[in-house]
Amino acid sequence: MRAKRVTTNAKDQREDRKPSAAWLRQRLRWWYRTHRRMFRWRTEPRDPYIVLVAEVMLQQTQVWRVEPALERFLKRFPTIEHLARAARRDVLVAWQGLGYNRRAVYLHECARAIVARFGGVIPADLAQLRMLPGIGDYTARAIAAFAYGKDVAVVDVNIQRVLSRVFYPLQSQAEQLPIGKVRRIAEQLLPRGGGRWWNEALMDLGSLVCTKRSPRCSECPLRRRCSSAGLLLPAEQQAKEEPCYRNVPRRLWRGRLVELLRQRSSCTLAEIAELLFGSAAADDVAWLRNLADQMASDGVVCRDGERLELPP
DNA sequence: TACGCGTGGAA
DNA sequence: TTTCCAAGCGT
Structure with a gap:
């Protein structure tokens, strides 16, 4: 008769499930061979410019929305030199449908900085990448790993979620470990020479299987050693209030204003107020003027007296 | 550190 | 219909 395992508490029992790095690498490599996703930004040989544009577009934005936008964008701006030379207005027009229009401004300035400071060669060095506008910790690591095959741990929200769940017993689908803790885990797990495939595999697993809501634990290659498998319950939602005008959140007004200026070359504040607010x-004009001024300081619009347009 | 920043399909 | 969410960044 087999003796029952003696445990002091439930947590210790879960700790036993933590997989070794070798096991994780073997399981994930096997899964990745058959389940990896192919994207324009993953085609070989990797084009750092395409990776840069794609990664900025992918910030807080789903793949299905980025794919067609990226094709349009690359057709319009085939190289970083084309992008650097372009008018801000054309970049914002090409950004249509992606949201977070400030990213288009950052990307444009980023391209200009790379052409001016690095002769148009996108850096592979993390510190140099981090200094560029719109390139934060995630995007810098993504470019280093995906474009240049550097062995750096990439931690996006997908990877953070996967590693959090695998290594810690979580009961809510909303829970995750702090980013710093996850990065330490990710750096320990990263296989030599695995900058590309390992990070992509973790990301794809998080996107396809270990989803935030309704994770597909039964399809997961890591389920036998996952601390959270079978534990995750839906999170209790708590909406937070946004600053509104006329019962519409401020950032929606911002989006509508940029979209309006994509269609028309130039408008007065009064005309825009009429179109937006009726x-x-x-x-209304005063509120709009205040909004426009902040947007102008963000670089997404340009105000000349009472006239508003996309920046030149 | 917490907040503000778009979009539109899915739940 | 309403709410939630998706490869973050800058301030």
Whole structure:
């Protein structure tokens, strides 16, 4: 008769499930061979410019939305030199449908900085990448690993979620370990020479299987050693309030304003207030002027007196 | 550190 | 219909 394992508490029992790095690498490499996703930014040989544009587009944005936008964008701006030379307005027009229009401004300035400072060669060095506008910790690591095959641990929200769940027993689908803790784990796990495939595999697993809501644990290659397999329950939602005007969140007004200026070359504040609010009352124009000024400081619009347009 | 920043399909 | 969410970044 087999003696029952003696455990002091439930947590210790879960700790036993933690997989070794070797096991994880073997399982994930096997899974990745048959389940990896192919994208324009993953075609070989890797083009760092395509990786850069794609990674900026992918910030907080789903793949299905980025794929067609990236094709349009690359047709319009085939090289980093084309992008650097372009008018800001054309970059914002090409950004249509992606949202977070400030990213287009950052990407444009990023391209200009790379042409000016690095002769148009996108850096492979993390510190140099981090100094560029719109390139944060994630994107710098993504470019180093995916474009140049550097052995750096990439931690996006997908990888953070996968590693959090695998190494710690989580009961809510919303829970995850702090980013710093996850990065330490990720750096320990990263196989030599695995900068590309390992990070992509973890990311694909998080996107396809270890999803935030309704994770497909039964299809997961890591389920036998995952601390959270079978534990995850839906998170209780808690919406937070956004600053609104006329019952519409401020950033929606920002989006509508940029979209309006994509269609028309130039408008007065009063015309825009009429189009957006159906009213050009003094309060509405004043509120719009304030909005436009902040957007101008973000670089997504250009205000000349009472006229508003996309920046040249 | 917490907040503001777009979009539109899915739940 | 409403709510939630998706390869983050800068301030």
